[in-house]
Amino acid sequence: MKDKVIIITGSSSGIGKATAEVFAKNGAKIVLNARNENQLNEVTEAIKKQTKNSNIIAVSGDVSIEKDCIKLIDSAVSNFGQIDVLINNAGISMRALFSDVDLSVIKKVMDINFYGTVYCTKYALPYLIKSKGSLVGISSIAGYKGLPARTGYSSSKFAMQGFLESIRIETMKKGLHVLVACPGFTNSNIRFTALTADGSKQGVSPVDEKNIMSSEEVAEHLYNAIKNRKRDLVLTTQGKLTVLLNKFFPAWMDKMVYKTFAAEPHSPLK
Numbered sequence: 441m442k443d444k445v446i447i448i449t450g451s452s453s454g455i456g457k458a459t460a461e462v463f464a465k466n467g468a469k470i471v472l473n474a475r476n477e478n479q480l481n482e483v484t485e486a487i488k489k490q491t492k493n494s495n496i497i498a499v500s501g502d503v504s505i506e507k508d509c510i511k512l513i514d515s516a517v518s519n520f521g522q523i524d525v526l527i528n529n530a531g532i533s534m535r536a537l538f539s540d541v542d543l544s545v546i547k548k549v550m551d552i553n554f555y556g557t558v559y560c561t562k563y564a565l566p567y568l569i570k571s572k573g574s575l576v577g578i579s580s581i582a583g584y585k586g587l588p589a590r591t592g593y594s595s596s597k598f599a600m601q602g603f604l605e606s607i608r609i610e611t612m613k614k615g616l617h618v619l620v621a622c623p624g625f626t627n628s629n630i631r632f633t634a635l636t637a638d639g640s641k642q643g644v645s646p647v648d649e650k651n652i653m654s655s656e657e658v659a660e661h662l663y664n665a666i667k668n669r670k671r672d673l674v675l676t677t678q679g680k681l682t683v684l685l686n687k688f689f690p691a692w693m694d695k696m697v698y699k700t701f702a703a704e705p706h707s708p709l710k
Contacts, residue, residue, distance in 0.1 A: 441667060442467035444573075445520040447512065449473045449503050449560060450530030452480045455578060455626060458659035459527060460496075461487055466663070469495040471516040473530070475502050495520075503530045503556030504548075513563040523567035525666060528557040528600075529578040536637035537708045538591045545635045546592035553596035558603060565607075572615035574666050577604045579622045581679045585686050585693065588701050589708045593634075608671075617669040621662055624679030625652040637708075652676075 446463045450456040452474035460470050464487050472487075474480040477500035484498040499515045501508030516523050531553045534545050557577055568575055582590055583597030601620050608618035634642050653676055665673040674680050686693045702709040 441663070443469060444524035445469045445471070445516060445522050446525040446527065447471040447473065447516050447523060447560070447564065448527045448529055449512075449556065452476055452483050455623065455655045455658050455662070456527075456529040457483055457487075458655040459529070459662055461491065461656075462659045462663045464488075464491040464493040464496060467493065468525075469520050470497070471512070471519070472496065472498045473501060473503070473512050475500065502552075503528075503560060504551035506559045509556070509559035510563050512560065513567070516564075517567060522571055523564050524571045524573040525576065526560060526564045526568060526574070527576040527578065527662075527666075528560055530556050531578065531596075533590065533593045533634035534636070535589050535634045535642055535708065537589055540637040540708070541591070542638055545637070545639050546595070548635065548639070549592035550596050550599070553593070554599045554603070557600050561603075561607065565611075569611060569614050569616055572617075574617040574619060574669065575604065575607065576619045576621060576662075576666060577601070578662075579620050581622050581624055581674070581682050583620075583622060584683045585697060588698060617666075619665055619670055619673060621665060621673040622675065622679060622683075623653065623658045623661075624674070624676030626655055626658050626675075 441463060446468045448456050448460050448470065451460050451472040460472055464470050472480055472484050480498045480500050484496055488494055488496050497519055499512050501512055503509055532549055534549050561575060577600050579600050580597045582594040583601045586594045604618050604620050636642050658675060661673060661675055674683055701707060
């Protein structure tokens with residue numbers, strides 16, 4: 441991955457930040473992106489110092505806004521001349537029953553998780569095809585199994601996976617590598633910033649953050665999957681079992697998923 445140009449959306453924290461660190465450590469040229477410009481600049485400087493890699497730039501922007509995605513891709517090309525990997529990592533979650541949720545919450549989740557991937561991919565695709573590079577979507581087990589009280593989140597990840605699968609088939613004669621990565625529960629801030637029924641952030645995590653996979657571990661798996669041009673990446677034992685068992689015992693898995701999420705602290709499931 442030395443001297444490859446990598447764009448990572450949602451890279452000011454969590455999986456995106458950890459992935460940027462791994463690629464930078466291995467000599468890649470990195471384009472970091474997030475909405476919070478100050479935080480993004482701080483992370484960029486920290487990674488430069490930590491990895492002794494000066495080929496890192498920050499391009500702030502909101503992936504749910506098409507012109508911000510155009511700016512991101514144009515900045516990568518104007519600074520580094522090419523794009524080798526696009527990692528669509530920016531994402532947001534939600535936690536509320538569909539009967540209670542304001543529909544603006546569903547739209548916001550779809551705009552960031554799905555349309556953010558669509559916009560960035562649209563403008564990066566010609567460069568990725570030229571470099572025979574990698575198009576990556578950071579999805580979720582929620583993209584394989586609909587999760588209760590996460591209707592918007594599951595919908596966005598199912599949509600992302602279908603979109604990327606279509607792109608993979610459309611470009612299969614052009615040398616493009618497409619990876620769908622599903623980390624499972626990962627130690628990041630996505631649950632703290634998840635939206636509630638009225639669109640406010642829930643501010644707390646319903647899972648024990650100390651006992652789940654770290655962002656750094658996910659980043660190492662992701663780096664290796666991109667380097668080895670894997671088709672799919674499903675992480676954690678729970679995630680792998682969910683995907684496997686849902687193929688053969690979907691009705692039973694419905695009950696297991698309900699039981700698991702009903703047991704969460706302050707679960708909205710009655």
